[in-house]
Amino acid sequence: MIDDTEARKRIVEAADRLFYARGVQAVGMDAVRAEAGVSLKRIYSLFPSKDDxxxxxLRHRRAQWNAGLAAGAAQAHTARAKLLAIFDFLDAWFxxxxxxxxxxxxxxxELSGxxxxxRRTVREQKQAFADxxxxxxxxxGAPAALAPQIAILAEGAQTTAAILGGPEAAAQARAAAATLLDAALAPDAGRAAA
Amino acid sequence: MIDDTEARKRIVEAADRLFYARGVQAVGMDAVRAEAGVSLKRIYSLFPSKDDxxxxxLRHRRAQWNAGLAAGAAQAHTARAKLLAIFDFLDAWFxxxxxxxxxxxxxxxELSGxxxxxRRTVREQKQAFADxxxxxxxxxGAPAALAPQIAILAEGAQTTAAILGGPEAAAQARAAAATLLDAALAPDAGRAAA
DNA sequence: TTACCATGAGAACGTTCGTTCTCTATAGTA
DNA sequence: TACTATAGAGAACGAACGTTCTCATGGTAA
Structure with a gap:
């Protein structure tokens, strides 16, 4: 028998694979049981419902996302480079x-209704990324107004890459972010901020 | 009795309201029947399946979207203004x-799996918008590379507004698009394009 | 060994859904 | 009036799902 921590891990990772590949509603709890190799009884003793x-x-995904982002940022040595590294991370993911x-x-x-x-967990994740x-x-040293612009580029790149089906959106968004950064940091941009 | 054209219209509009509000999978065909006031038999005679x-x-939504976009663009008299009008249209929608x-x-x-x-209909819509x-x-008169950048801003504004729940993303994306346009049309941007 | 408890496998339950079928009422026609 | 065709109302059907329950099994304590 495996302990609760290990069982939890197996269940969440199995559900993550299946939910991401096929959608939450399209995956039955029985499929999670088969993929995780953990009995339904055990699953329901650890997670009261499919919603939980x-x-x-989603929390597991958030940890993965944060780790990937941090790994990309660790290679960069300026704040500007760390911002652009977001899009390199997206590029590899796409x-x-x-x-x-x-x-x-x-x-x-899928579940907004x-x-x-x-819904709250999704919002927390996007808010954390914006922060x-x-x-x-x-x-x-750029004006605060630049931040949501770059976050929007990252979000847009993700949906564009998903729907149109190629990795190009990452490089396109990266170029846009670089232009916005340059404009925000250019000497005559200071006039608007001052 | 109503003719097929009218019945089709009622069914699609009813399904549009319900699908958008609650999600496709969460709405049963019986709810569509009730909202449209058209019998199940009739619905299935006009649409072979829920997928159809x-x-x-989605095609109905595309027509609405295109009409809204065209109405916004009609108020603008330069290509630059028409591009920025996209974000004013989004602002009103949000x-x-x-x-x-x-x-x-x-x-x-919801249905990508x-x-x-x-999936193809969604892709066609996003591709048409990009075009x-x-x-x-x-x-x-701007370099072609600017186009996907602005499209990505529009996509990102939509998901950001949906998840974070405010209309601010439209104005933020609009400001970013204006900066990108200025940078692309500035005299010294010609060097990169030339 | 025997009694007991926890566990896994999966059957069972109640609900929902997409789709089809049945029945009835109506409208048109001779 | 009698017959026919059509369409609506909603029952019916088969499948799938989330969740719970049963039962056999295997290990453990006395």
Missing amino acids: LTVAV REPDFHGCAFINVFG GSDDV YVAALVRDA | LTVAV REPDFHGCAFINVFG GSDDV YVAALVRDA
Whole structure:
């Protein structure tokens, strides 16, 4: 027998794979049981409902996302470079064979009429990303108004890459972000901020 | 009795309201019947399956979207103004009380693991929008690389407004688009293009 | 060994859904 | 008036799902 921590991990990772590949509603709890190798009874003893499991999966995704973002940022040494590294991270992600969009956006579209917990978890993730970008923009010495612009580029790149089906959106968004950064940091941009 | 054209219209409009408000999978065909006031038999005689109805609803949405975009563009007299009018159109849309995201993105997230027809219809819509932006960018005399950047801003504004829940993303994306346009049309931007 | 408890496998339950079928009422026609 | 064709109302059907329950099994304590 495996302990609760290991069982939890197996269940969440299995559900993550299945939910992302096929959508939450299209995956039955029995499929999660088969993929995780953990009995239904055990699953329901650890997660009271499919909704709770979905939230746990989203939290797992958030941890993965944050780790990937941090790894990309660690290679960069200026705030400006860390901001652009976001798009390099996206570029690598878009090239993965099973990429088909941001799990948070997909789940939001699928369950927005349903669970409040899921909706709140998605919002928290996007807000946290916006805050991350805002901190880097501040470090770069750019006006705060630049932050949501760069966050919007990142969001747009994800949906564009998912729907149109190529990695190009990452480079396109990166170029736009670079232009916006240059404009915000250019000497005569200071006039508007001053 | 109403004729087929009228019945089709009632069914598609009813399904559009319900699908957008609650999601496709969460709405049963019986709810569509009740909202449209058309019998199930009639619905199935006009649309062979729920998938076909979903595609018809997306086509209806596309027509609405194109009309709104055209109305906004008609007020503007330069290509640059028509490009920025996209974001004014988004701004007005985001302020509608029942706005909760782009129907195409939502449906894509919901059914991406399912129907090929739905996936293709969503892709066609986003591609058509990208083409629309590209034509305006060409008219404005800006480099072609600007077009996907502006399209990505529009997509990102839609998901950001849906998830974070305010209309601010439209103005933020508009400001970014204006900066990108200025940078693309500035004299010294010609060096890169030349 | 025997009694007991926890566990996994999966059957079972109640609900919902997409789709089809039945029945009835009506309208048109001779 | 009698017959026919059509369409609506909604029952019916088969499948799938989330969740719970049953039962057999295997390990453990006395």
